[in-house]
Amino acid sequence: xxxxxxxxxxxxxxxxxxxxxxxxxxxxxxxxxxxxxxxxxxxxxxxxxxxxxxxxxxxxxxxxxxxxxxxxxxxxxxxxxxxxxxxxxxxxxxxxxxxxxxxxxxxxxxxxxxxxxxxxxxxxxxxxxxxxxxxxxxxxxxxxxxxxxxxxxxxxxxxxxxxxxxxxxxxxxxxxxxxxxxxxxxxxxxxxxxxxxxxxxxxxxxxxxxxxxxxxxxxxxxxxxxxxxxxxxxxxxxxxxxxxxxxxxxxxxxxxxxxxxxxxxxxxxxxxxxxxxxxxxxxxxxxxxxxxxxxxxxxxxxxxxxxxxxxxxxxxxxxxxxxxxxxxxxxxxxxxxxxx
Amino acid sequence: xxxxxxxxxxxxxxxxxxxxxxxxxxxxxxxxxxxxxxxxxxxxxxxxxxxxxxxxxxxxxxxxxxxxxxxxxxxxxxxxxxxxxxxxxxxxxxxxxxxxxxxxxxxxxxxxxxxx
Numbered sequence: 001x002x003x004x005x006x007x008x009x010x011x012x013x014x015x016x017x018x019x020x021x022x023x024x025x026x027x028x029x030x031x032x033x034x035x036x037x038x039x040x041x042x043x044x045x046x047x048x049x050x051x052x053x054x055x056x057x058x059x060x061x062x063x064x065x066x067x068x069x070x071x072x073x074x075x076x077x078x079x080x081x082x083x084x085x086x087x088x089x090x091x092x093x094x095x096x097x098x099x100x101x102x103x104x105x106x107x108x109x110x111x112x113x114x115x116x117x118x119x120x121x122x123x124x125x126x127x128x129x130x131x132x133x134x135x136x137x138x139x140x141x142x143x144x145x146x147x148x149x150x151x152x153x154x155x156x157x158x159x160x161x162x163x164x165x166x167x168x169x170x171x172x173x174x175x176x177x178x179x180x181x182x183x184x185x186x187x188x189x190x191x192x193x194x195x196x197x198x199x200x201x202x203x204x205x206x207x208x209x210x211x212x213x214x215x216x217x218x219x220x221x222x223x224x225x226x227x228x229x230x231x232x233x234x235x236x237x238x239x240x241x242x243x244x245x246x247x248x249x250x251x252x253x254x255x256x257x258x259x260x261x262x263x264x265x266x267x268x269x270x271x272x273x274x275x276x277x278x279x280x281x282x283x284x285x286x287x288x289x290x291x292x293x294x295x296x297x298x299x300x301x302x303x304x305x306x307x308x309x310x311x312x313x314x315x316x317x318x319x320x321x322x323x324x325x326x327x328x329x330x331x332x333x334x335x336x337x338x339x340x
Numbered sequence: 341x342x343x344x345x346x347x348x349x350x351x352x353x354x355x356x357x358x359x360x361x362x363x364x365x366x367x368x369x370x371x372x373x374x375x376x377x378x379x380x381x382x383x384x385x386x387x388x389x390x391x392x393x394x395x396x397x398x399x400x401x402x403x404x405x406x407x408x409x410x411x412x413x414x415x416x417x418x419x420x421x422x423x424x425x426x427x428x429x430x431x432x433x434x435x436x437x438x439x440x441x442x443x444x445x446x447x448x449x450x451x452x453x454x455x456x
Contacts, residue, residue: 018383041380061383067375125373128385151374155392167392177382185384192394 005113012037013109016045016069018062018176021183022210023052025224025330027078031231032243033102038231040178042069046112047105050090051078052210057203058175058183059087063122065176072116074108076101080210088122099212127151160191161314168196175203179232179321181328188312188320195320198312200305219293220250221330226263226290232325233268253293260291276323278303278311283326303327400452407443 014037017027027049031038039045042065054062066075066089075093077086078101086093096104129148131140141147145154155167169190174180183205189197209215216224223246230239242259250256263269272283308327312320371377379386396402414436422429447453 041382043380064375064378064385065383067373068378068380071372071376121373121375123373123375125375127374128378149389152386152389155388157393160395162395164395166394169390169392170387171381172384172386174382174384177384180382192397 008113009110013047013106014039014045015047015049015105015109016040016042016065016176017049017051018054018065019182020050020052020054020058020062020210021205022208022214023078023182024209024211024214024216025182025221025228026211026214026216027051028224028228029243029247030102030105031227031236031240032247034240035106036102042066042073042176045069046073047108048073048075049078049101049105050075050093051101052182052214053079053081053084053206054087054090055085055204055206057185058205059085059089061175061185061203062087063089065089067121067123069119071118071121072112073119074112075119076104076108078104078211080212084210092120129153158191158196160194160196166191177321179228179325181325184324186312186320186324188317190317193317195312195315195317198320199309200324202305216246216330218250219253219256220246222290222293223250223256223259225328225330226259228328229287229290229325230263230266230268232321233266233271235266235268238262238266250293256293260293263287263291272322272326275319276311276315276326278307278323283322286326400447400450403443403447403450404452407440407447411437411440 012035015030016039017030019025019027030036030049042048048066048069050062069075075090077090077093077095078097079095080097082095082097094104094108098104128151129140131148131151132138134140135142135147135149139149140151141149141154145156147153155169157165158168160166170188171190172185172187174185175183180186183203185201185203187199187201188195223242227239227242227246230236230242238259241262245252245255245259269284269287272287274282274284276283308324312323315323379390415433418429418433
C-alpha cells in the first residue's frame with residue numbers, strides 16, 4: 001500500500017448522505033463523529049450513504065447521484081428493511097441495519113481506498129440527447145443557439161430585472177441537495193444566481209419510518225434541524241456541536257441553551273434576517289422559534305408549497321435554500337414541502 | 341536581447357512543463373461516462389448547458405476602480421519627469437486624461453458613481 005493510500009485511509013472519511021423515505025433527519029447526527037467528514041456532493045465522497053427507502057422518483061434520483069460518485073467509491077445502504085424494493089444503485093450496496101452506521105461507513109471507506117475497484121455504473125453511458133455527427137463540426141448544432149451542441153440545448157434569453165436580456169437556466173435540483181428537506185425537489189429557473197421562478201415538489205417518501213431512531217421529539221428534533229441549518233450557513237464546527245448534543249439524546253437543557261447562545265452570537269440570525277419573508281415572518285423568526293427548543297413553539301399552520309415557491313422568486317439561490325430549509329419539518333413522516 | 345535569453349529560456353521551460361502537466365494526464369485518461377459528466381444538482385437534471393451569459397453585477401465598481409487606478413499609476417511617474425520634459429509631457433497627459441475621461445463619462449452614464 002502506498003503512503004498516500006495509508007494517509008487517505010486514516011483521514012476522516014468523506015461521506016455523502018442521501019436521506020430517503022423514513023430516514024427523517026437522523027443522518028444529520030452523523031456529522032458529530034470526527035471520523036466522518038460530510039461533503040456536499042457525491043463527487044467529493046468515497047462513500048455514498050443511502051439512508052431509508054428509495055422508491056420511484058427517489059430511486060431514479062439516487063441512481064443519478066450513484067453515477068456521480070467517483071468510480072472507486074463505495075455505497076452503504078442504511079435501512080431497517082433490506083427486503084424493500086431497491087433501485088439499481090443499491091443492488092450491490094453494503095446493507096447495514098443497526099442504529100449507528102459509522103463503523104460500516106468507515107469500513108467501506110477503508111476498502112474503497114485500499115483496494116479500489118471500478119464500481120459498476122447504473123445509467124447508460126449516453127449523452128442526454130444524440131448529437132454526434134450533426135452540425136458543421138459534428139457538435140450537434142449550428143451557430144450559437146441551434147440544435148443540441150454536445151448533447152444539451154443552449155440556454156435561451158429572457159428579460160431580467162435590470163432590463164437586460166440574459167440567459168435563463170432551467171434546472172431540477174434535489175432531492176439530495178444540501179439545504180433541501182427529505183424528498184423535496186425544486187424546479188427552478190435561474191438567471192445567474194437569481195431565482196426567477198421556482199416550484200417545490202414533494203416526492204413520495206412512503207409511510208412509516210425506515211430507521212431506528214428516525215423519529216425524534218422536542219429538543220433533539222430541533223437540534224437535528226439546527227445542525228443542518230448551521231452547515232448550510234458554513235458554520236461546520238457549531239453544526240458538529242449541535243449534532244453531538246442531538247446524538248447524546250439532548251436531555252441537557254443547559255447545553256441546549258449554550259448552543260442557542262452561540263448560534264445567536266454566530267451571525268447566522270443576522271444573515272437570515274429579512275430572508276424568505278412569508279406572511280410577515282422571515283427566516284430569522286423561524287430560526288428563533290427553533291432556538292427555544294420548545295415543541296409547542298413550532299405551532300404555526302403549515303404553508304402550502306406553492307406559497308414557498310412564490311417567495312423564492314427574486315432571491316439569490318443561497319437565500320432561496322435558507323428559505324426552504326427554514327420551513328423544513330423536523331419530523332419527516334410527510335414530504336416537507338407539502339407539510340412544513 | 342542576449343541579456344534576456346536566460347530569462348526567456350527559463351520562461352519557455354516552465355511553460356512547456358506546465359503545458360505537459362496539463363495536457364498529458366488528460367490525453368492518457370479516458371473521459372468519464374456521460375452521467376458522471378453532468379453538473380452536480382443533487383439528483384436533479386439540467387435542461388440546458390451551464391454555459392450562459394449572466395450579469396456581472398460588480399462591473400460598475402470595477403469600471404470606476406480601473407479608471408481612477410490607471411490615472412494614478414500614470415500620474416506619479418509623469419510628475420517625476422514633468423519638469424524635464426515640459427510641454428511634451430503636458431500634451432501626453434492631456435491625451436491620456438481625455439481618453440480616460442471617456443471611461444469616467446461612461447461610468448457616470450451607467451450610474452456607477454451614484455450611491456445606492
